[in-house]
Amino acid sequence: xxxxxxxxxxxxxxxxxxxxxxxxxxxxxxxxxxxxxxxxxxxxxxxxxxxxxxxxxxxxxxxxxxxxxxxxxxxxxxxxxxxxxxxxxxxxxxxxxxxxxxxxxxxxxxxxxxxxxxxxxxxxxxxxxxxxxxxxxxxxxxxxxxxxxxxxxxxxxxxxxxxxxxxxxxxxxxxxxxxxxxxxxxxxxxxxxxxxxxxxxxxxxxxxxxxxxxxxxxxxxxxxxxxxxxxxxxxxxxxxxxxxxxxxxxxxxxxxxxxxxxxxxxxxxxxxxxxxxxxxxxxxxxxxxxxxxxxxxxxxxxxxxxxxxxxxxxxxxxxxxxxxxxxxxxxxxxxxxxxxxxxxxxxxxxxxxxxxxxxxxxxxxxxxxxxxxxxxxxxxxxxxxxxxxxxxxxxxxxxxxxxxxxxxxxxxxxxxxxxxxxxxxxxxxxxxxxxxxxxxxxxxxxxxxxxxxxxxxxxxxxxxxxxx
Amino acid sequence: xxxxxxxxxxxxxxxxxxxxxxxxxxxxxxxxxxxxxxxxxxxxxxxxxxxxxxxxxxxxxxxxxxxxxxxxxxxxxxxxxxxxxxxxxxxxxxxxxxxx
Numbered sequence: 145x146x147x148x149x150x151x152x153x154x155x156x157x158x159x160x161x162x163x164x165x166x167x168x169x170x171x172x173x174x175x176x177x178x179x180x181x182x183x184x185x186x187x188x189x190x191x192x193x194x195x196x197x198x199x200x201x202x203x204x205x206x207x208x209x210x211x212x213x214x215x216x217x218x219x220x221x222x223x224x225x226x227x228x229x230x231x232x233x234x235x236x237x238x239x240x241x242x243x244x245x246x247x248x249x250x251x252x253x254x255x256x257x258x259x260x261x262x263x264x265x266x267x268x269x270x271x272x273x274x275x276x277x278x279x280x281x282x283x284x285x286x287x288x289x290x291x292x293x294x295x296x297x298x299x300x301x302x303x304x305x306x307x308x309x310x311x312x313x314x315x316x317x318x319x320x321x322x323x324x325x326x327x328x329x330x331x332x333x334x335x336x337x338x339x340x341x342x343x344x345x346x347x348x349x350x351x352x353x354x355x356x357x358x359x360x361x362x363x364x365x366x367x368x369x370x371x372x373x374x375x376x377x378x379x380x381x382x383x384x385x386x387x388x389x390x391x392x393x394x395x396x397x398x399x400x401x402x403x404x405x406x407x408x409x410x411x412x413x414x415x416x417x418x419x420x421x422x423x424x425x426x427x428x429x430x431x432x433x434x435x436x437x438x439x440x441x442x443x444x445x446x447x448x449x450x451x452x453x454x455x456x457x458x459x460x461x462x463x464x465x466x467x468x469x470x471x472x473x474x475x476x477x478x479x480x481x482x483x484x485x486x487x488x489x490x491x492x493x494x495x496x497x498x499x500x501x502x503x504x505x506x507x508x509x510x511x512x513x514x515x516x517x518x519x520x521x522x523x524x525x526x527x528x529x530x531x532x533x534x535x536x537x538x539x540x541x542x543x544x545x546x547x548x549x550x551x552x553x554x555x556x557x558x559x560x561x562x563x564x565x566x567x568x569x570x571x572x573x574x575x576x577x578x579x580x581x582x583x584x585x586x587x588x589x590x591x592x593x594x595x596x597x598x599x600x601x602x603x604x605x606x607x608x609x610x611x612x
Numbered sequence: 613x614x615x616x617x618x619x620x621x622x623x624x625x626x627x628x629x630x631x632x633x634x635x636x637x638x639x640x641x642x643x644x645x646x647x648x649x650x651x652x653x654x655x656x657x658x659x660x661x662x663x664x665x666x667x668x669x670x671x672x673x674x675x676x677x678x679x680x681x682x683x684x685x686x687x688x689x690x691x692x693x694x695x696x697x698x699x700x701x702x703x704x705x706x707x708x709x710x711x712x
Binding site: 263264279290291293294297298301302305306309311313315321 | 653664
């Protein structure tokens with residue numbers, strides 16, 4: 145037991161405790177939701193402690209796992225996503241008794257991805273993230289849940305196959321499984337090129353980048369609200385973390401090869417994602433396409449390939465996560481007992497519940513990137529990184545996509561200030577959703593007004609150019 | 613003694629068969645089986661390269677791939693059976709209430 149791995153251990157113990165609670169108490173009295181929250185709080189405490197405890201990277205298990213400030217920051221983001229999902233889904237009757245254990249398992253996979261330094265750990269992390277999410281997507285909750293789970297499963301298994309074969313070719317070309325040991329000296333170039341291309345396809349599939357984004361809206365629409373939230377926030381964190389590890393550690397010396405590719409994909413993704421978000425009526429689909437657009441923004445940090453880009457990418461995950469938390473909390477509360485709602489259902493939200501409407505405005509403005517919200521600061525840093533890297537194309541793409549995105553986020557906002565079509569039942573405020581909403585709104589506005597503390601944490605985390 | 617390149621070529625062929633299978637077949641079971649073929653092709657390539665480099669880590673990876681594939685099959689078959697129970701037919705073109 146390594147003391148640096150206690151954030152991961154406590155999540156793992158939480159999974160076991162959840163399963164034991166379900167076994168011991170049955171389905172009548174549920175203890176698994178509080179147990180999972182306790183595990184996440186313990187993990188958060190260890191993460192904060194780990195942050196202040198060590199500043200230099202530690203390589204464990206024959207260098208396959210690296211615990212550094214980056215992995216600790218990713219742990220924090222993942223814990224936030226998992227806790228918000230469990231609080232949003234705090235309803236045994238609807239979410240089921242196995243929901244907390246599965247969310248914790250997937251969160252463990254994301255944390256593993258943040259610390260991975262080997263093909264082996266990369267593969268295990270991706271699968272540990274994906275397998276519980278297949279079950280969560282397929283668990284009953286919406287009318288199309290089986291279909292969503294099946295689509296996610298087939299495409300996920302397909303993309304994992306591509307990823308694995310790419311890893312095999314990379315191993316053959318370089319003779320090592322450790323990212324940091326892939327040197328240009330002993331490699332067989334065609335094998336490494338083919339292998340890294342296939343591996344990248346597998347990874348950006350998980351992130352939901354444009355040529356491989358078709359599954360995202362379908363799976364979100366067919367999943368319940370908390371699961372869709374977890375996919376929108378947590379999966380993006382895990383996939384972005386492993387992309388940074390893989391490219392910045394393994395292929396630091398050849399950015400000229402993969403940089404432009406990632407850049408073009410990023411611009412394509414942000415434009416297409418935001419354009420497709422414009423005509424959507426189902427709010428889950430709208431948020432799914434918004435997530436695709438935001439995946440494109442994240443790729444700017446990779447494509448600009450400098451310390452500023454890495455910092456901006458890591459920073460952007462937090463305001464994006466807060467905005468997604470806020471949006472999904474509001475949508476969950478408005479939906480009430482229903483499994484999905486459309487833009488029309490938001491009509492008259494400002495008169496039904498002014499407070500909820502105000503929270504919704506904050507989340508949407510942050511997604512759109514309006515000043516004084518976290519989304520604006522995040523996009524500002526990404527823009528800065530693109531310009532520092534002397535890549536104006538990325539910056540132009542970001543600005544254009546943000547303009548398109550404003551249109552997409554304005555529609556639900558306008559609807560919420562419109563007149564209600566019919567008299568509607570009052571909105572119930574579950575305490576879990578209210579807590580998530582409060583944290584999300586405080587975080588969004590806090591990041592927009594005073595981002596300095598987070599910027600400092602991020603600048604300590606993303607400086608992993610120490611290796612080279 | 614067969615050269616590692618031939619083994620990797622065989623793995624590539626299996627991978628291609630699996631990838632084509634996922635793309636053109638309509639039955640989820642066959643598609644899922646084809647995806648598992650892609651995984652096994654990767655495991656074969658790992659073992660072949662492990663012999664080239666006289667390293668054990670490629671073989672370890674192959675074992676982990678087999679183990680993870682077993683877990684995935686458990687989950688996948690459960691999902692496919694659940695969908696079949698609801699519809700009593702398995703054709704990916706009929707599962708179209710969600711349009712991407």
